[in-house]
Amino acid sequence: MTLAIVNVRLVDPEALTEAPGTLTLAGGRIVARDRPPPAGARILDGGGLCLAPGIVDLGVKVGEPGERHKESFRTAGLAAAAGGGTTLVTRPDTHPPIDSPESLEFVARRAAAASPVRIAPMAALTRGREGREMVEIGLLRDAGAAAFSDGLRQVESTRVFARCLTYAAGLGALVIGHPQDAGLAAGAAATAGRFASLRGLPAVAAMAERIGLDRDLGLVAMTRARYHADQITTAASLPALARARAEGLDVTAGVSIHHVTLNEFDIGDYRTFFRLSPPLRSEADREAVVAALADGLIDILCSMHDPQDEESKRLPFEEAAAGAVGLETFLPAALRLWHGGALGLARLFRAMALNPARRLGLPQGRLAVGAPADLVLFDPDAPFVLDRFRLRSKAKNTPFDGARMQGKVRATWVGGRQVFAAGDADARP
Numbered sequence: 001m002t003l004a005i006v007n008v009r010l011v012d013p014e015a016l017t018e019a020p021g022t023l024t025l026a027g028g029r030i031v032a033r034d035r036p037p038p039a040g041a042r043i044l045d046g047g048g049l050c051l052a053p054g055i056v057d058l059g060v061k062v063g064e065p066g067e068r069h070k071e072s073f074r075t076a077g078l079a080a081a082a083g084g085g086t087t088l089v090t091r092p093d094t095h096p097p098i099d100s101p102e103s104l105e106f107v108a109r110r111a112a113a114a115s116p117v118r119i120a121p122m123a124a125l126t127r128g129r130e131g132r133e134m135v136e137i138g139l140l141r142d143a144g145a146a147a148f149s150d151g152l153r154q155v156e157s158t159r160v161f162a163r164c165l166t167y168a169a170g171l172g173a174l175v176i177g178h179p180q181d182a183g184l185a186a187g188a189a190a191t192a193g194r195f196a197s198l199r200g201l202p203a204v205a206a207m208a209e210r211i212g213l214d215r216d217l218g219l220v221a222m223t224r225a226r227y228h229a230d231q232i233t234t235a236a237s238l239p240a241l242a243r244a245r246a247e248g249l250d251v252t253a254g255v256s257i258h259h260v261t262l263n264e265f266d267i268g269d270y271r272t273f274f275r276l277s278p279p280l281r282s283e284a285d286r287e288a289v290v291a292a293l294a295d296g297l298i299d300i301l302c303s304m305h306d307p308q309d310e311e312s313k314r315l316p317f318e319e320a321a322a323g324a325v326g327l328e329t330f331l332p333a334a335l336r337l338w339h340g341g342a343l344g345l346a347r348l349f350r351a352m353a354l355n356p357a358r359r360l361g362l363p364q365g366r367l368a369v370g371a372p373a374d375l376v377l378f379d380p381d382a383p384f385v386l387d388r389f390r391l392r393s394k395a396k397n398t399p400f401d402g403a404r405m406q407g408k409v410r411a412t413w414v415g416g417r418q419v420f421a422a423g424d425a426d427a428r429p
Contacts, residue, residue: 002026003416004037008046008377012367013053013350023051025373028415033369046377049410052349053365054086054117054374055330056356058254059176059230060305061151061323062088063394064110065103066095070395071307071325077115079327079392081420084376084409085303087118087364088327089356092129093151099124099135101143108144116419117412118374120146120360125164125175131155134164141173146360149176149230152277152322154212156182162219169225174359176228179212179237180204180278189318190279195264202318206234206285209278213237217244220251228359229253232298233281235288242297252359254300257326257333260290262399272313272320273399276304293351294343300359301351303330307395325393329400335380335407345380373416382408 003025010021010033024032024041037043057080063070080088090107092098098107104123111119123145127133137148148168154177155161168175188204190196196203213229217240220227232241232253244251258276263283267274274280281289292298306323313320326333334352337343343351349365357365364374388401412420 002038002041003044004041005044005046005051005377006037007048008051009048010367011050011052011345011349013346013354014366014368016346016350018345023367023375025413025416028373030367030369030371030373033367049377049379050345051375051377052345053353053367054376054412054414055084055352056087056089056362056364057085057305057327057330058089058300058302058356059091060088060303060327061091061093061307063307064094064107070309071393073111073114073119075392075394076305076327077117080117081412082392082409083328084331084378084412085117085327086374086376086412086414087120087357087362089120089122089146089360091151092122092124092149097124097129098122099127099129101136101139104140104143104145117414120362122147122149122176124148125150126155126160129153131157131160134160134167137164137167137173138171141171147174147176147228150178152178154178154180154182158215158219162223165219165223165225165227169223172226174226174228176230177216178231179209179216179229181208181211184208184211185278188279189275190267191264191281193264193282199267199270204279206236206281209234210236210240213240217249217251220244220249221247224250226250231255231259231278231304232292233259233278233289234285238288238292238297245297252299254302255289255293255298256302256304257330258304258324258399260286260293260301261333261336266399267317270317271399272315272317273324273397273401275317275320275322276324277322290337290342294347299351299355301334301348302356303327307393308397309395313397323397325391325395325398327393328391329386329398331378331409332405332407333400338380339406373413375413376409377411378407378409380407382406384408
């Protein structure tokens with residue numbers, strides 16, 4: 001069936017434009033743009049709303065295998081579709097970790113059977129994510145691993161990490177690091193400073209991120225590997241990142257939606273839904289990172305979706321599990337940056353869709369003719385108050401519970417097939 005979506009505002013992250021237009025879909029792809037609908041096509045009037053490429057979310061935690069009670073591929077897919085996500089790049093920090101071709105193939109089969117959106121699984125960088133022995137990068141890459149990462153653990157051994165980067169460089173594989181000095185960050189629940197001291201929280205200096213990043217970038221310079229820093233959250237890290245780019249290193253960086261919309265004061269009276277890794281930073285750091293995202297020094301904005309059950313959050317702040325869900329709140333939270341004038345919509349979708357797709361070599365993230373018809377139709381101004389119990393994710397640990405937000409998804413398509421429609425009761429688990 002040919003579908004023509006008319007009367008929409010096309011948000012094009014490739015051309016960095018926002019303009020009225022029409023998009024025609026057929027065979028799972030975009031077949032025409034700004035042309036009259038062909039005879040016999042089904043017409044969908046977008047009512048002047050925004051139509052953009054579906055979000056490519058890099059670094060999503062799903063509980064399968066081992067923690068299906070926190071999140072399954074089905075519930076993650078439903079939540080992503082409701083939030084405008086069309087591709088989830090999933091982390092390997094499961095139980096057991098995804099560190100063999102067999103476990104990767106299991107995840108791929110399970111995801112294909114259960115999720116309404118695309119799943120691109122990552123594989124672990126070291127066996128068991130223990131940082132001692134490199135995985136079979138070549139075999140895992142052949143099995144479909146999108147990238148290699150030990151998740152929120154840094155490979156502490158410089159020698160082991162150097163070997164991983166050297167081998168990955170020979171295969172052209174992407175390595176994703178979590179830049180934190182593990183020794184300094186151990187046991188920390190907040191960023192060091194006056195606020196953490198007043199709250200009596202174990203804290204880590206923001207410089208721990210810079211130290212970890214400097215180590216990683218030095219090894220990248222030595223090995224010439226492809227490297228992505230999953231989260232850059234402090235102003236101190238930005239000069240090192242800029243120098244690496246200037247030296248021609250194949251380095252990109254990301255940041256989570258929580259670190260560009262929240263700061264350390266949001267912890268308030270020990271609210272454990274704000275316990276994240278890395279911890280929330282100062283307002284000065286948040287502003288510096290938003291500016292880096294706006295000028296392209298930081299390439300990718302992601303949800304860092306990390307579901308945790310109620311029991312792991314109902315603990316003293318320093319003992320609570322780190323992480324927050326973000327699949328459904330990602331877009332409305334990101335639109336805070338647009339409403340605040342920090343980023344235009346096209347620049348925002350470049351960071352949320354085009355850049356992650358490019359970094360992983362995926363064809364998504366574009367509105368060009370021939371691109372996959374992975375799309376989100378949304379109203380950027382629609383107001384609502386978030387109720388965490390209405391989220392489609394199994395886990396409800398969102399820091400935005402009760403927050404006033406703007407921006408609602410009206411429809412989502414994956415490969416031209418509609419996987420979400422606002423008000424569709426069947427979209428709930």
